[in-house]
Amino acid sequence: MDGLSLPLIALSAVLFLACAVFSLREPRRVKAYVTIFLGLQTVSLGLFTALDLILFFLFFDLSIVLMYFLIAGWGHGERARASALKFFLYTFLGSLALLLGFIGLYLAAEPNTFDIVTLIQTNPLAGGGVYAALVLLAVGVGLAVKTPTVPFHTWLPPAHTDAPAPGSAILAGVLLKMGTYGFVRIAMPMLPTTWRQYAAVIVVVGVVSVVYGALVALAQTDVKRMIAYTSVNHMGYVVLGVGAAGFLAGTDDQARQLATTGAVTQMVSHGLITGALFLLAGVLYDRGRTYDMRAYSGLAARTPVFAGVFAVAAFASLGLPGFSGFIAEFQIFTGALDATPVAAAIAVTGIVVTAALFLVALQRVFLGELRVPDAPGTPRPFADLRPSETVAVVPLLVLATIIGLLPRFLLDVIEPASRTLLELVAR
Numbered sequence: 001m002d003g004l005s006l007p008l009i010a011l012s013a014v015l016f017l018a019c020a021v022f023s024l025r026e027p028r029r030v031k032a033y034v035t036i037f038l039g040l041q042t043v044s045l046g047l048f049t050a051l052d053l054i055l056f057f058l059f060f061d062l063s064i065v066l067m068y069f070l071i072a073g074w075g076h077g078e079r080a081r082a083s084a085l086k087f088f089l090y091t092f093l094g095s096l097a098l099l100l101g102f103i104g105l106y107l108a109a110e111p112n113t114f115d116i117v118t119l120i121q122t123n124p125l126a127g128g129g130v131y132a133a134l135v136l137l138a139v140g141v142g143l144a145v146k147t148p149t150v151p152f153h154t155w156l157p158p159a160h161t162d163a164p165a166p167g168s169a170i171l172a173g174v175l176l177k178m179g180t181y182g183f184v185r186i187a188m189p190m191l192p193t194t195w196r197q198y199a200a201v202i203v204v205v206g207v208v209s210v211v212y213g214a215l216v217a218l219a220q221t222d223v224k225r226m227i228a229y230t231s232v233n234h235m236g237y238v239v240l241g242v243g244a245a246g247f248l249a250g251t252d253d254q255a256r257q258l259a260t261t262g263a264v265t266q267m268v269s270h271g272l273i274t275g276a277l278f279l280l281a282g283v284l285y286d287r288g289r290t291y292d293m294r295a296y297s298g299l300a301a302r303t304p305v306f307a308g309v310f311a312v313a314a315f316a317s318l319g320l321p322g323f324s325g326f327i328a329e330f331q332i333f334t335g336a337l338d339a340t341p342v343a344a345a346i347a348v349t350g351i352v353v354t355a356a357l358f359l360v361a362l363q364r365v366f367l368g369e370l371r372v373p374d375a376p377g378t379p380r381p382f383a384d385l386r387p388s389e390t391v392a393v394v395p396l397l398v399l400a401t402i403i404g405l406l407p408r409f410l411l412d413v414i415e416p417a418s419r420t421l422l423e424l425v426a427r
Helices: 006-025 030-049 053-074 079-108 116-122 129-146 156-162 165-175 177-190 192-197 199-218 223-244 253-288 304-317 324-339 341-366 387-405 408-425
Strands: none
Touching (some): 006 030, 006 165, 006 177, 006 387, 030 165, 053 177, 079 156, 116 177, 129 192, 156 165, 156 223, 165 223, 165 253, 177 192, 177 223, 177 253, 177 408, 199 341, 223 253, 223 324, 223 341, 304 324, 324 341, 324 387
16 A cells, blocks of 8 residues: 555545445345445455556456446336446446556566566556557556546446445445546556656546536536536546646646645545535435436425535535645646646636536525425425434545645645656656
8 A cells, every 4th residue: 555545445444434324224135235335345445455457457347347236236216227237338348448458568568467566667668659559548548437537428427327325425436536546556657658648638638527527517407417427527637637747848846746646635535525425415315206406495494404514515526625625626726737727727617617516506406495306285204314324424524624624644645655656657
C-alpha cells in the first residue's frame, strides 16, 4: 500500500460498512445479498493492493460479474436484468481491451513479466512509438469504460437507475475508482513517454466529461439518473487532473503535483459524497417507489431530517467550501491552470452547472406544497430517516466535512506518492 492505494482501501472499508448498515432492512434473499457484497468488498480491496497485472485484471473482471448479479437479482422493476446485461457486456468488452494492453506490456518487457513493480522500474516502452501508443490506447479504453468517461459512459445511467441503492453507492463510490486508480497505478508510471505525448487528448476527454456530464444531469427528472451523470462529471475532474500531470514543458512541478494529488483526493471525496447521495435516493424510493422528482414536492415539511441531510450532500457534491469536493477540485484546477489554462477555464463551468442542477432538485423535491406519489387528497405516510439510514449516511458526510476542513491528514498520505508518480512520468 502507498498513498495512491491506501486512501481508496480506507474508502472501500467505510463505504461497504455504510451500505451494510443501510441494508439491515433488506428482506430478499439475505444470505445471497450479503455474500455478493462481501465478494465485492474482497475484489475491491484485492484490486487496490494488487502488484501483478493479471491479479489486477482478475479482480477487475470479478467486480463486473458480482455487480451484474446484484443489479439483476435485487434491482428495481423488469428493466433491471436488461440494465445488468448492458452493464456486463459493455464493461466486459472494456476489460478485454485492458487485457490486450496488459499482454502488450508483458511482451515488451525483458524478461517477460506481469509484475507491476518490475514493469515500472524497467520501463520497457520508454521509447514510445506506435506500439506504445496502441498499448496505451488499449489500457486507456479499458479503464475509461470503467471510470466512465465520455463516450464510454452510456452503460452507467441505466445500471444506476435499476440497481438497489447500496449497489449504486458501491458502483459509484468504489467500482468507478478502479478505472481512475488504473490510470495512476498502471498507465502513467508504465507508459510515461506515451502518456506525455497524448496528455492533451486525455485532458480533452476529461473536460468533455466534466461539461457533458453536468449538462445532461441538469436535464434529468429522475433523481438517480441525475446523480449518475454527476459521476461522469466528477470523474472528468480526475481525468483532467491526471492528464494535466503529463504536461512537462513550461509547467511547474508543484502545479502538476497539485493536479495529481487533487485527482486522488477527488476519488475519495466522490466516493463519500456520491455514496451518500445514492443511499438518500434509495430512501426516497423506499417511501415513494419512484425516482421521478416530478412526483414529489414539499417534503421538507414532512421529513426535515431527510431534507437537511440531502441538502448537505448536495452542497458537498457541488464543491462548496468546507467539504472535501472543494479541496479536491481546487487542487485540480490550480494544477491544470498552469498546464492547460483553456481546458481548466472550460471545466470550471461544470461547477456552475452542477450547482444549478442540485438547487433545481432541492427546489422540486423539498419545497412548495406537499405532494407524494399515489396519494390524491390526503398524503399517505412518508417517514423521515430511520436510525439505520441515518447511521449509514451521516458519517459519510461527516468524513467529507472533516476532509474539507482539516485535509492535511489525507494530503500527507497522498502527496509523497504523487511526487514519486510525477518523477516516473517525467522519465
